[in-house]
Amino acid sequence: MIDAGQHLADMRARAPLVQNITNFVAMNVMANIMLAIGASPAMNHAHEEVAEFAGLADALSVNIGTLDPEWVIAMEMAARVMAEAGKPWVLDPVAVGATALRRDAGARLLALKPTVIRGNASEIIALAGADSTGKGADTADDVSAAEAPAQALARQTGGVVAVTGKVDYVTDGSAAWRVAGGHALMPRVTVLGCSLTGVVAAFAAGQSPLEATVAALAAYGVAGEMAGRVASGPGSFQVAFLDALHAMTPQDVSARARITAA
Amino acid sequence: MIDAGQHLADMRARAPLVQNITNFVAMNVMANIMLAIGASPAMNHAHEEVAEFAGLADALSVNIGTLDPEWVIAMEMAARVMAEAGKPWVLDPVAVGATALRRDAGARLLALKPTVIRGNASEIIALAGADSTGKGADTADDVSAAEAPAQALARQTGGVVAVTGKVDYVTDGSAAWRVAGGHALMPRVTVLGCSLTGVVAAFAAGQSPLEATVAALAAYGVAGEMAGRVASGPGSFQVAFLDALHAMTPQDVSARARITAA
């Protein structure tokens, strides 16, 4: 069994420096979410420093949300450093099926074998080359439809693939887990998925990728449930979610995590 | 009469995919406001994908807040796609009178005949080529001073022009409406105007531009009044405003909208 609370405690003790090459919509909230749960986030993207900074970081998250070709090059530069150093990096393939630019960026980053890929069902399906109905950052497919594509992607990269949604699915191509939790308001708050990718990177720093990913998703879900009990809409949810990420203890997470073998 | 609640219900039923080429300050809040009221926002700007993405989108919003020449080209590329496809696009001419770069960008985008232009009084006056006293994103002119420039702009573009302020003024060059509502704290929260432009784009997807714009402004004002009743400052206002945008029903909006013929 995976003890998500123990993984949270380990992450907090390490307080990993996580480099994030992410989209403009996510940057502020992602930094706040990572600080609230106990990591140390840093955002940068210049070709002149991303590789050097990757050398300092404990983990990397890469997100193609507001990509352009120069940013994709920066993502590749940093990902290569992490891969060579044996440090984890996590890919968030935002709306990867929507345009040729995104499909190309997805393929190039996939070739660098991300330690973990985290996306919604439409994104995982599109990244695996299957047919999806999603267009923007919002999913149009169910998690269950992405299970086989996720397994195929995991076997292709040798890494972990997480499909997040109502009940998340995480696989390394052989073992697989389901993670429940969260709250119905979460899709009504922007970049909570993007920010989760940074949290996965923080957990993966120095921890086994499969267990770390499952634990990060479970902890996020616990915080979402805590926030949902006091929120009255997407604005107050966001506030309560940050408070919950900061206040929740490893014991809270161990007791409330909803993880089952798939 | 314009039934703003009915327009809100129609927008929510459609949940339009709105492409936003907007400024860095606005991106996160704008996405949250659009999600809260029921639209599906997407932010992107790369020359390699904006036109392709515009083909997928139901509406476009363009905002020159943190512009540079490359971004202006992206705005033109996307606006052309919308215009050719007969889909609505909305221009937000942030601080258009402040610098030569902004005046040039304003003129180039104006030439592409935006379906709707939404700005504060200083911006509408400057865009129309009249004299304004505004410098930054904050207005220095009253809405009433911008009525004639708004009419002239509307006749020039064949579109709708909305001047927002204490009481908004909306015209298509012949008919005109006034919309009251909102709250005194709104100018103390950044990018609520920018975000409204995205909401106008969402309402305009598949709806008549003049009525859609008036309805969007009225719904926004109702949410602002709801938020103002529970807020104790600009921080809590922002939270309450997101909650109100999400919670308000078409019936709330129909009952409380303050629309009058001008």
Next chain:
Amino acid sequence: MIDAGQHLADMRARAPLVQNITNFVAMNVMANIMLAIGASPAMNHAHEEVAEFAGLADALSVNIGTLDPEWVIAMEMAARVMAEAGKPWVLDPVAVGATALRRDAGARLLALKPTVIRGNASEIIALAGADSTGKGADTADDVSAAEAPAQALARQTGGVVAVTGKVDYVTDGSAAWRVAGGHALMPRVTVLGCSLTGVVAAFAAGQSPLEATVAALAAYGVAGEMAGRVASGPGSFQVAFLDALHAMTPQDVSARARITAA
């Protein structure tokens, strides 16, 4: 003695237009914090307009958080305008010691003699060319370790240097002040330091730089203490902080400011 409340009242009466060339993480929150306390912020960065806009602005803040070489050029262009016009500009050397790009940008901006430099201990130590242990935007050094480097920097630039932390230290190379206040949650909320730099720029518009900087830090600390009394985590702190910045009176600040000669 420095009457921080009087400086706040003067800043509010002036409502200075402050140009901010800052990082993507900070932009929204910084604008909201500056609006809440009573300034008029504007964000822009295009080479084609930064110098022209600087001519309109009352003060400038420059922050290298998500820098790239083109942005550094924009910062230099705007800083030169302010220096030539005798208007204040404030430098925030985010993570300046982390990479060669940052060290180079720091040196180039330092050569333009910022009116005020505001950083955490690790940043001030690194900018002064001393040895620091900090890597990302979070400090790894105590304020006390940065006092001598701050004095050296102030004498080098002829300006003011502020080291912020648990108790802030401000010096112009001869006089020095300590400012207490704030709340333990503040380092758990991103970009509150970056935003403070904008507030310092607003206070410095038309005011003596040393006194203005001390007063800005003291007012920020008072708002932090007010927010800390009602916050239950980093999410609610951020909301309460904006409300407090807006609600606090000059009298509140005069009565609660914790300023001592160093």
